[in-house]
Amino acid sequence: MNNEKIVRICIDDFAFKKRESYGTLMINIDNHQIVDILDSRELENVTEWLEKYPNIQVVSRDGSLTYNNAIAKTHPEAVQVSDRFHLLKNLTDYCKDFLMKYFSSKIIIETNSVKKVAFKEKGLQLPNCLLTLEAKMEKANKLLQDGLNKHQICQQLSLEFPLLNKLRKMTEYERVMYFKNSRQIKHEEKTAHKRLLIDEVIKLHNMGHSMCKIAKDLDISRHTVAKYLENDVDAARGTYGTKRKSILDPYLDKINALLYRGYTCNKIE
Template identity: 45%
Template sequence: MIDISTHKIVDMINSRDYVDVVEWLKTFPNIKTVSRDGSISYRNAIKEAHPDAIQVSDRFHLLKNLTQYCKDYIMKTLNQKVSVPLPSIPMKNADKTDTMKNSAIINKKLTLKEKYERINLLLIKGYKKSYICKKLNLDLRTFDKLINMTDKEREKLFQTKMMKKHEETVARKQEKINKVREMFKHGYSKAAIAREIGIDKRTVNKYLDPNYSAVHASYGVKKPGKLSTFIDEINCYIGQGYTSANIDEIIRKKGYNGSISSIRHYISEWKHRCKKEYDKDKSNDNGDKISEQIERENLIKLLYKPIEEIKMITQEQLNRVFNEYLFYAIIYHLVNEFREILLEKNISKLEEWIDKADSLKIHEIESFVKGLLKDIDAVRNAIIYDFNNGLAEGSVNKLKVIKRIMYGRCSFDTLRAKVLLFEHMHKIN
């Protein structure tokens, strides 16, 4: 406990227990105002010991808690590097013609499967059919055919060469099976057949089984995994920039019971398959960059410091982040509005800010708002009064210095006696 008028430590208590704190506070009957952190147990103890005392919540801790909750949400929602489009530069007509020619040449080299993967990627990003067909030099009828096919039909269309090779292998094997059966009909023994054809006797037995097929039983059969029912949804979320943690949280509510590592592995494979399109997104057909990466770390720093103090990001870049990631813009302005309410002592805006924050339906911010409402009187007093915990924080540092002087070897009673003695003497040895 620190006296705000003398700036001295008055006393210390070695407990956070409600009953102990109440009894300790009652030994100081002249307490009128208390500045404290957001601890509900301290609030209740102060209210019990001194019902008429004014309780003031520390502004630093209020702002620190809000920014920490917002940081947690941004860490969960944004990737480490955030992609934002560069300002568009108008092209000359000649450049446009060259770009279209280059695009057409590149698209002609794409396989039908690669075109289908790019169609999916562009659909996820919200582009319309006409734009996609123009971008990929694709006929509208081919687009409709690919989209309306079943997965099995597409697989058959994309894997024709592989299937042809498989059919040739099956035909050769079937010819061998027929020869074994023909020889057995003509009275050859199994051992003689094995020697003649050059196969094992056990293989001869298999080939003579009328139910045996030249096609492997597992051919064309794909075992469904736990992610199978969510694949289309996951593809959509990946295209929108969701992290594996976000996707895991969403699909788990819909019945997914697999591991998050399966999601990470699928996302890694998906990005690898679509790497060409991802790289192309970052540059145009001439190879000029059309997007840039902003470090998430710098966006988090903006919750604590003004943009003038962050060297790695400009206001123009920040505006582009706002346009691309609306939720970040909302959080950024929410933190700054709360800071202004505290600094400008504008208590009339507090209720409006709480309603706005609560309406976002962001779990982390909802937790902060619940904490405010539980201690709303002390929060209002933090805006009205100038009191804060600055003295207490400085005194904690002083206490730590004294403890280090004694190499940490002291009981609480010894430490308390030494601290109070130093306060009385107005100096620290």
């Protein structure tokens, strides 16, 4: 295809192997055909790649700073727009975050948590059905060493046979990633994105850009730029993994036990 005919494109990254190697895909918006594929999403490679398409006027992309900077450098007059998927995703994420903060005073008690407290009160060992998947897998490995076959283990631990086989075929790293919950994964993704932003701020500062210009170019506040330039800046959120204190904390075990016995919220009050 003639590169000079490419005017409106959509670019996005994709994973060759998730969390390890990524590439960049270019699609012609006018005919929805794939234009080109790059085996990288690094700034220098993307910049060199985009220079091969001199007549680009409109680019649909995600929120990547790398793509933003590459497009601005190679096609400063081009219009950059967010693609529909990321617009809807961002809207959903913001709505979810707002609702989580709005309902932060409400206590959500899961059924399994209530049952665990009841077993703890009686000094009993947790039944296999209440164990986490990670704990079940540890127990399954021990039972295999004791001579039990997979069908017996699945029946004893309330595990599905295909899932047990799938987990045993995984590497240690793959199992660790599989056991992570969505909150952990989201935290790691946010931390990685923040680390990239910090690196970009430091890079621009070392190039002689003022804090005001950096803030404008990266669409962040000047206070954030100053914070990211501090020597002890850390991309990880300091409060991650810590539970917010509540006046009900001393009574949670008792509340869970009463709920397990059938008490309503009104009666507990």
